[in-house]
Amino acid sequence: MSQPSPAFLTHGPAFLITLDGASILTQEGTLLALSLTEARDLWARVPSPVVINGAATARRLGLRAALPPHPWRDVLELFLFVHPTTSIAPTLKGVCDALDIPLEAGFDARILLSITARLEAQLARLLQAPGRREIGGLLQVLHRHHWPWRHDLQHLLGDVAPSTVEDTLPLKIWRRLPKWEDEAPPPPAGARPVSRDAALGRLADIIGEGAETRPAQRDFTSVACEAFQPREAPGMPGLVLAEAGTGTGKTAGYLAPASVWAEKNGGTVWVSTYTRHLQKQIERELHALFPDRVTRRRKIVIRKGRENYLCLLNYEDSVNVFAARPDRSAAPMGILLALVARWASMTEDGDLIGGDLPGWFFDFYDRATLLSMADRRGECIYSACPHYQSCFVEHSIRRAKSAEIVVANHALVMSQSAWALHDEETLPDEDQPPTHYVFDEGHHLPDAADSAFSVALSGLEASELRRWLLGAEGGRSRARGLRRRLEDLIAQDASLERHIVQVIAAAQALPSPGWLDRLQSEPQAPIEAAEATELSLEVNPSEAFLQALHQQLRARTQLHPRHDQLECDLQPVDPRLDLLAPRLRAALCALKKPLEGLVGAFMAQLSDPDDILEAPQRIRLEAAARALKRRAIFRLDAWIDLLTAIAPEKAPSDDDRFIDVIRSEAISHRRFSGTRYDIGIHRHWRDPTIPYATVMQASAHGILVTSATLRDQPGMTEICEHDISGGDPSRQDISLAGRAARPSDAEASWRAAEHMMGASHFLKPAMRAAMMSPYDYRNQTRAYIVTDVSHREIAQLAAAFEALFTASRGGALGLFTAINRLRSVYKYLAPRLEALRLPLYAQHVDQMDNATLVDIFRTEIDSCLLGTDAMRDGIDIKGNALRLVVFEKTPWPRPDILHRERRRHAVETGLDDYDDRLTRMRIRQGFGRLIRSSADKGVFVTLDRQFPSRLLSAFPEGVVVERLGLRDVTARVSAFLAEGTD
Template structure:
């Protein structure tokens, strides 16, 4: 192991850099402002610098980090060690705000010394805190790994030798986490309705005195109460479609009646949104309702799928693996130590969008987090030694007693789907709520498409094999079915025969090395002994690829390619029969194993311990979800290939698709994919049973209705827009028609915004496109969001404009370029006064940046729907008389979503620009009434932006206390 450095951060040069310039405070106290190349030369002669976000800083200067273990003093690392769950934007200004400082508009390198001193004061104050022993226990490992801050922290804490007998004991946080205990089942909730007056009163209480008046917010809260009325009959939920224009305040508008209903009926309301980032936004809003942390933790629970949480068993494996090595990786040791520090402090163990910083993987290496969550369905539930400290089990049990559960569409639909298929013999682990509020409701069709689609691909089939057989000799920690069942088999030999049959049949699935063989690599590994005979699944995927190559339209090298399945070629049909037989051979023992596990549950109650009973129930659920349902679906798809059952009016769309495999450059997976032609059919099917009431709300439920008179929309067009929205959202599949509500945005868009279509930027000229972005971003002095319909164009523009923008003092960040999650990028954009951000769909729908931090939105081209097979078939099914109108409606809604990012407060001002001269005038009704859209040259657009936006945007930005 390396000898830890005793260098002091006070003697290090301080460094803040962009791609163009760097501010350096030299060890002798001189502040230098240098061009990037000069800074690079100077840094080569100086000690390791003091900085924020080392990897990003070094990348901006084009440097390769030295070979030493920790080549810098990164203030983010020290901040995380001291405040592992406190949010901090990874910039000098962001850290200043997190530490209660008022940063200057332009931070120079000497500001880092203020941050260092503030952190040193915090460290000194921890000497008497309860956390000091945790900090001290981690220091020996961090010092051994050569962590730059080790001696600095040791000196401040007067650290003593660790009290732990084993040097790695400090990483074994699972031994120190609180344990949950089972509680009595919650009685069913009541059905008392919420009166509109009650909702309005609760909203007034939440807002408090002096709150910004939002016209329509109270009316919206009143309308939402209809979704909380008692339902009239089984399978007939009350449904409310509520369109609330941007600025209405819909989050608190629906939280008010929801919280009243939850308290009066002793039951939860599940609030579902589209992304993890939006879940956190809603959770933050609930601080207004529950300002007390303890009450909020009891009343509000944020739920996600298991794959989002830290798995303590996986962490134990990682710690034990590291401890077993004679010379463990210093970087891994530092990363695991930091993860342990966070795990002991986190409230919910959420790795993805929770209180673990989004920059963690960039600072400490993505490999530290890889495999820490159960993304492969390996959970052994009650057999896990950490079952009663498990973060996921904690959240499930907390949700059972909560008033408000903040979930996402994927989890809600998955939960409802599995519960609709659950048998009485094995109850589902979640108790289904009766009231659902779907925020960002315009995304429900996409979420339903994802939830109810099925793929028989190489990756999916190989993943099932790995789930059944385990790692098969690799260094993976994957646990196979035998290992998960070994103790049950030992006490119940009746399970052994179907288990052996399953493991034997699983060899028909793609064997290790399948991807290389599929892609024709000369050095691809050959199958092991059990797989020497022809593998039916690999032959099937080869046949799929051959049919795709014969029928594809387009050139090689695109992100993915696809073709329709039907009519299936003779070679594909011949390859399908052996795989169909093999899958049936796998399905039968899987079903037998489940039946024999169920028979164990039928034994007298005193024959099984409660934990063992729960563990068997969990295994049955896992077998049904991970294996049986999947194999049954695959067999149904193969039956379609063999029977050639296909018609334009059928329920499903079957297609062949290739997709690039993450981390495997140039290699593609191949699969047979099945989608519902109308995914809202299964959505309605699984929701109409448990749901007594549903709210579907968004700022863009409907296509914008053109105005026929001075201020009065044509009633026929209004009705048509509602009918189209209902068709898209699937409400005609429910028995009772929805209650409709529409609240207009309170903003004066005619005075607060400008909308411009630039007519002289060539469509396919990347240099011209990049030049346009550069000029527009300079005109707005930053605060600009650039939206793209293709990742490749985003990256190309970023490459061309990053340096010139940063030379002008406008930092540029980009989704798919910067190695931080979207939430962190948005936080940086919101915090940095003159920054710019490039993004794709997720940024179009998920950015909430009030104030002048966002004052310009630039769309590179008209966001038409992707012209793929799914779109073709759904357009044919949902709009057979006018397919072009279907395309236009979707495009106008995307434009409305993008425009909605611009104005979030009553005093915001902003400009919306589209760099597409071909955008048709019929789409302009997407913009709010009063917004005059002008077609102008690029030069005129630059002039108007400079004239319309405030000369000093910083004066209108929120301060550190807002």
């Protein structure tokens, strides 16, 4: 094996953009310190410089980021090839931390060559280890398709991979992936209870020796045991609502009894949380309990929806398309496929989105192409797929059946619940319902249930169903229609052809390709009632119906040129809409009938005692029937019910279970034709926890719902306002008295929590418990309301953010209620903070996913981040990296129709301060980002000078809130954060 080239290790060119300007190492080895303007002029004249995050470097220089193959050598791409499943912040510090390279003061562009030298040495070792021929083959693919690193690495290959190898052979990873094998089904789980002592002993194992003793954590663990006691009667699971303040250590607290129960009873506990990022955090907590990787992989499984995983059949399609292209035009695809193949050969679970594929990978390459490699349209053909036994999803499903802990997310659990609610027959399923659940971040359950149990009869949904049934109808799409997906079953039973022909004919009633352009270009003249019948006969019935929806919406709303969403009540129904609904309903019924015929034929084969089916064929029939029901029939049932409810004489109170809204939503933006809008009827449950509770009671034995914000905060409503300003009304100190909660306050807060979490719909009353946070908020935090800034004036708002972020010297999170205001503030703020050497990142501005932005923010401890509610609820950052949270305004609920009706429902059930409760809980979530350990310090600021005093009970006991002008607040922020620092 040849040694690394000395020239590669010691010479440039290299470009490193810093907060002070640019550090450039020339080809001749000269080190230059230039301004960004000077660096931009030099950039175009330097051949293939070494950079870190080339796209971000180009943007910092005011240049447009190039598409791959890039005209630069990006160390992130090299890192990805060498360490394909190691997720890092895509910054210099992130790479240096991962490679254990000290990042000392006064670094310059030469550090990029130190990084490349380290990576090249690591790659050289890989090329001497088992699997070297596969790695070498991928390097040959990269070389032929002009990967910028190809010349630097070619000397390492030697005879590892001959250059004459078939171009796509190294990309065919499905030939090398392990295959799962069937195992005997697990026996039913036992019902042995979990004792307090056993759970506390397991807790000690998880947190390890010498860990900080937290009495609240021990109390929480004891309470969590109640969710793992035997069920007393059918339909009456044990339900525990446990609020655990920030710092309680609730994750380890519930994993302790959950793991004990699973071990004692040979069963599986499903732990569900809100985001994919939080799933990984929970899985990491279990490393201490199962330090051995093989054991951990057997006992712990992360489950997500199929749309998150790499689909090997779609990936193979991409490889075939790539192979058919001329060499040069295939270069970007060749590089992308080679890097995906490198990752897929090393990944733990094949999770493209939120798994071990670095999130920033999507920002480097064509996002649409990457996403097309997942099954995002529900086109899986299960056992008919040639890669079925290598499938990442099937691997995870089978591992989950025998695992002790399955870490899922609310979206998947609620989707399974929605399917169970619709499916009256017992259809064999990949996802048999577990008996024990833990819902972490439980305050998000209502939203997850609302999403899963709602129905949308919209142009986009209907056209997607047509595409699923008919496949690609022209264009460049590779979508597989129903005939192609079922061709193996049709070949075995020719009688199925009749149903397929009927489905294809009936699906023509759904919106055809180009429907969105036709809808957007419709004239503004209204459709007369007398013309509606004629229109329904001339135009596709679903498209005619969408036009009528569009007309009712325009008539009842005030259009705005920059709106992202418009809505109006469905009732009272426009007469023209009422005339068009019956024909569409008939068309949907005609489509549903042959689909049910297909399912009936499949079920008949499964139940025929004379037809002995082999296991693969049985699996195929079950999967086909399940897909038809879930993807098409259930949806058509819901649409038909919705259309049946349209009647001019129908009063809104006739069925108060549902809220029906006509809604237009922005779904895409084109540079020249502008924003494009979907339109449809959206049906939501007035109380979405009703169907969730119905399903859970049927199968679950124990449920634990936990969060730091299950309840609205009780006992903090006595506010002492005393003037300390000598008459200056802009300076008032507001101290929260922190008295003990009155019984009536505590009971009201629990009743509200039970209403929000759906506990009131369970037959067995929930057990309630609350553990207070162990932190000293009086000394660890400060909170301010700025009284002299108008959040309506962007200039004032941006200037306030600049002053506050400067006072904290970074480590600041700005939270917004509107994306437009976030973008406007970012545009003002970015150059000013850059001049102060404070990096600024922003959701909805930077081309990175939220998890990557959070990783950068956590790594770059003096950076600043702007975001919306996803950042308010979904990040956990300990230490000095987050020391200031700024709310742009009070996070009131969005005043839409859905909120209006749910607030009315809450009032009817006795919760007359619905808006305030929701808002206080959001404030608590935002404030909770600040203090994640006993050593943290943090400041909370809101720029809403109209912040109501009645919302101050959202803050934890001991927090002192002051109303001050911006100048005084910035001075106090700076002084408080400087206390005790070097």
